[in-house]
Amino acid sequence: MTLDYFSAFLIGILGAGHCIGMCGGISSMLTAAVKQHSRKSFYFVAAYNIGRIFTYSFLGLIAGFTGSLGIKALGLPVISLKFIAGFFLILLGLYIGQWLFWLNRVEKLGRTLWQKLQPISKHLLPIDSTPKALGLGMLWGWLPCGLIYSTLTWSIAAGNAIDGMAIMFFFGVGTLPALLTVSLGFQTITVLFKKLWVRRLIALGLICYGVFTLNVAYQLLF
Template identity: 60%
Template sequence: MELDFLSAFVIGLLGGGHCIAMCGGITTMLTSALPQQINKTPFILSYNVGRIFSYSLIGAIAGLTGSLAIKHLGFPIVTLKIIAGIFLILLGLYIGQWLLWISKVEVIGKHLWQHLSPLSKKIIPIKSVKKSFLLGTLWGWLPCGLVYSTLTWSLASGNAIKGGLIMMFFGLGTLPALLTVSFGFTFIKLLMQNNYFRKTMALLLISYGILTLKFAYTQMF
């Protein structure tokens, strides 16, 4: 399970370019909307803590769902691990822009997001760290193929606590990319958005997915 935590962190790290493409605009908007005279660092960190909190909550729900499927429906845990491996491969193909099937999975969360997104109007403008945390928790529910792909790992954990921790480590893995945007580290941002860099990260994710399938196969026989 410790390997699953590390894997989730690496997935978040490798998906950094996708994070910038998906959430970079949101990050920039939230940062620029803060008053110029204040120290923005606590607000930026609070946004991200809120976001990771939501990821952890969703992961716990997925882990509990996996647990119920295993205990009450007799669903083999190795099957859930195979699903996680397949989604990781599809995620790599999506980030590499070779196959965009994962984008269809994002439709699942769009209906929920339509109900949650109007709540942001009650929080904006951001005048306190508490409000930035609350906005971050909403941000965590934004439909995202990278998040949904990693959630299959939480599902395969078969445990609410472990499922939540997997998504927490995933969220920590996404931090470098989004903090880079918030603090204006242009060079790193451009590197992560570079086509060759993105495709290299995509190939690593695909390799990781294949390795996951290999581990699952050895558990079956």
């Protein structure tokens, strides 16, 4: 499972530009809060990201448990789930590179739930306390996102709840560098991640890793 943890961490790192695009709004609000409450800036940023990673880990727990049910009750082979994970990783690369937008359809599946959760954020704004930052992070972890959904397929393929949770935890840790740069106001790095050529370079990395994953799953079959 160590390779799966590293893979999830790598997906989080490579998806940096997408993270900034999806969470740019909340990161801007967090930046404003940091500037207004400079003494508490570290606590706000830390609490938000702890909340976000907690939700990712919880989703991974559910996904891993679901995968275990599929393996035990339906007799789904673990290798088939690995193939699905690799396939979704390739779709993610095509999506981030703006070559193919099939993951938009997957994101739409989560929008119904998000529409019910999003109004809760009104009670957490403005961000003027650590508990509010924590709550907003936990809420934002439910944001419909192709990057999250693609990584969740790795949690499903893990075949058990604990490994599924750990995979999403390491994914969340991988997203930290990108979102910390935005939250703390490092605009140069933020602008760089938003450039199309950078996004496409990252996308190619994800696609290559997806192909590698498919090859590993294929080798395990024979």
